[in-house]
Amino acid sequence: MGPKVFFPKDLKESNIDNFEHETVLDLIKQLPKSKVWHLALQPGMRQVGIFKNHKLAPQVQQTFLVELNESEDTLLANMKDTTRRNIRIAEGEVIVSNSPEHLKQLYQFQKETLSKKGLTPAYSFREMEQIMNACIAHDACRLWVAKEGKKIVAIVWQVWDTKCSYYFMGGQNPESNNYRAMSLLLWHTIKEAKKQGNILFDLEGSMDEGVERFFRNFGGERAMYMVLQKNKSFRWWVKKMIFK
Numbered sequence: 303m304g305p306k307v308f309f310p311k312d313l314k315e316s317n318i319d320n321f322e323h324e325t326v327l328d329l330i331k332q333l334p335k336s337k338v339w340h341l342a343l344q345p346g347m348r349q350v351g352i353f354k355n356h357k358l359a360p361q362v363q364q365t366f367l368v369e370l371n372e373s374e375d376t377l378l379a380n381m382k383d384t385t386r387r388n389i390r391i392a393e394g395e396v397i398v399s400n401s402p403e404h405l406k407q408l409y410q411f412q413k414e415t416l417s418k419k420g421l422t423p424a425y426s427f428r429e430m431e432q433i434m435n436a437c438i439a440h441d442a443c444r445l446w447v448a449k450e451g452k453k454i455v456a457i458v459w460q461v462w463d464t465k466c467s468y469y470f471m472g473g474q475n476p477e478s479n480n481y482r483a484m485s486l487l488l489w490h491t492i493k494e495a496k497k498q499g500n501i502l503f504d505l506e507g508s509m510d511e512g513v514e515r516f517f518r519n520f521g522g523e524r525a526m527y528m529v530l531q532k533n534k535s536f537r538w539w540v541k542k543m544i545f546k
Contacts, residue, residue, distance in 0.1 A: 307325050323352065327349075341358070342363070358530040358532050384519070396486065399446070443461045444459075446460060448487050456487055467498075
């Protein structure tokens with residue numbers, strides 16, 4: 303998530319950039335020494351120069367942010383026609399529930415999907431479970447599960463802070479051809495984020511062309527964010543080359 307800078311209420315507009323610059327500079331001095339860094343920042347962080355000066359190479363990635371101050375009707379109207387149609391059809395096909403006990407199923411869906419691309423998950427189920435337990439302890443997540451009868455067809459993991467909800471992770475059953483369920487789950491998650499008072503829904507956009515196209519259809523505004531990387535480990539460099 304990267305640093306989040308909170309500005310004093312009485313700070314002049316002309317001093318905002320300097321305040322952010324000094325705050326980030328102070329924070330970066332506190333970073334522990336490490337040979338490898340991979341840190342995704344929040345959209346809006348602009349202090350590129352500081353990161354480059356500290357040998358953290360910035361790369362630009364994208365996400366989509368849905369502003370939740372609009373009515374549900376307006377949010378739905380902002381979506382692509384086919385997405386709205388898929389949502390309406392899916393409402394008659396699946397039942398949505400918050401079911402964190404199905405976290406292992408989400409991991410399995412992701413594992414099988416990546417396997418078809420010749421990839422493996424970069425995390426273990428145990429790590430997912432630790433994150434889920436922490437989220438539950440802080441009442442900061444839901445695991446939305448779409449079922450067609452007794453069969454799970456899609457899952458979306460939603461997390462949030464005081465202002466923003468995030469599409470943290472999701473997966474579709476590789477054995478199901480119900481592609482509409484994922485659209486319904488995301489719409490359900492957006493509505494829940496609005497109900498609990500979040501002002502933004504972050505679709506955690508992807509640089510993958512297919513995933514990016516899917517997220518783009520939900521009417522959010524494209525936003526850029528930086529990913530900072532550093533690698534001074536020969537062992538890690540070799541590993542990346544092998545599993546590229």
